[in-house]
Amino acid sequence: MEEKIKIAVHSGNYHADDCMAYAILAYIFPKHELVRTRDEKELSACDFLVDVGGKYDNEKYFDHHQREFKEFRSDDEHIKYASAGLIWKKFGKEYIKKAYCDLTDEQIDKIYKDVDYKLIRYIDANDNGMLLGDDEMPTLSKAVYMFNQSIGYMDTDSFYQASKFLGITLHGYVTVSYRYFESEKIVLEALENSSSEKILILPKKVGFFEVVNNHWEKFKDIEVAVYPNSTEDVWRIQSLPLVPNNRFSNRCSAPEQWRGLRDEELEKAVGIEGLTFVHPSGFTGGAKTREAVIELAKKWIACR
Numbered sequence: 001m002e003e004k005i006k007i008a009v010h011s012g013n014y015h016a017d018d019c020m021a022y023a024i025l026a027y028i029f030p031k032h033e034l035v036r037t038r039d040e041k042e043l044s045a046c047d048f049l050v051d052v053g054g055k056y057d058n059e060k061y062f063d064h065h066q067r068e069f070k071e072f073r074s075d076d077e078h079i080k081y082a083s084a085g086l087i088w089k090k091f092g093k094e095y096i097k098k099a100y101c102d103l104t105d106e107q108i109d110k111i112y113k114d115v116d117y118k119l120i121r122y123i124d125a126n127d128n129g130m131l132l133g134d135d136e137m138p139t140l141s142k143a144v145y146m147f148n149q150s151i152g153y154m155d156t157d158s159f160y161q162a163s164k165f166l167g168i169t170l171h172g173y174v175t176v177s178y179r180y181f182e183s184e185k186i187v188l189e190a191l192e193n194s195s196s197e198k199i200l201i202l203p204k205k206v207g208f209f210e211v212v213n214n215h216w217e218k219f220k221d222i223e224v225a226v227y228p229n230s231t232e233d234v235w236r237i238q239s240l241p242l243v244p245n246n247r248f249s250n251r252c253s254a255p256e257q258w259r260g261l262r263d264e265e266l267e268k269a270v271g272i273e274g275l276t277f278v279h280p281s282g283f284t285g286g287a288k289t290r291e292a293v294i295e296l297a298k299k300w301i302a303c304r
Helices: 016-028 040-044 083-099 105-127 140-150 156-192 208-214 263-270 290-303
Strands: 005-009 032-036 048-050 199-201 224-228 235-239 275-278 284-287
Touching: 005 016, 016 032, 016 048, 016 083, 016 105, 016 140, 016 156, 032 156, 083 105, 083 156, 105 140, 105 156, 140 156, 156 199, 156 208, 199 290, 224 290, 235 290, 263 275, 284 290
Parallel strands: 005 032, 005 048, 199 224
Antiparallel strands: 224 235, 235 284, 275 284
């Protein structure tokens, strides 16, 4: 029988970095025992010491609090690693391989870097006293702080709950990055086969924004995308972004007079049957059929 490994984190207040680090290890090593302590004798009996122990050797010790620690993140020389980043650097690719075994090494490397930059570095920065973005913005670090407050940091179950929350979030990031490869293939094929110079007609709902960002010049003439909704028998229209990495900087918003209208009122205003809604802010709308949404897209562009 496989022996359980022991994963140690510090006792007392927990933070997003140690919760995320534990979530990564727990996924890779499902047969494990969690030890929350600062007692040196207990720590010495553990296989991994995370955010505790006063050492970093990239094998057993993954602490970053010691004075001599000088490990800076490769993507930003001003941000030191915290325990989340140290564990992701060591085990991130193994985590991705376990989650999705059909990936190439190149794809694994891309997902690893995407998740590290878009998720893990924010946790590392916060734990090292650095602010990335608006201090009032809700973040994962703040969410974990709320677990401490609402349940209590002395309760190990509270730590488990916070870690599970971060683990689900991490797996979601990995999954989104994994699905990008399918999305890229579908979106680029749709662009190549498009009969319209301004409308991108997608055969299924996929994440097209990141594909557009990564192939910006190819989509410079496209105004809107239309696609079938994945949960309902309806079609959607949505503006492409005006500038990269800002999905709501609309390249082509709906005409003002359509915004906020629904069903028959919208059909009457536009002159097309089978319409369902146009969002009040004008970035998206819907129709019951492919034909109706394409007609809506044509008028949407012509009337802007």
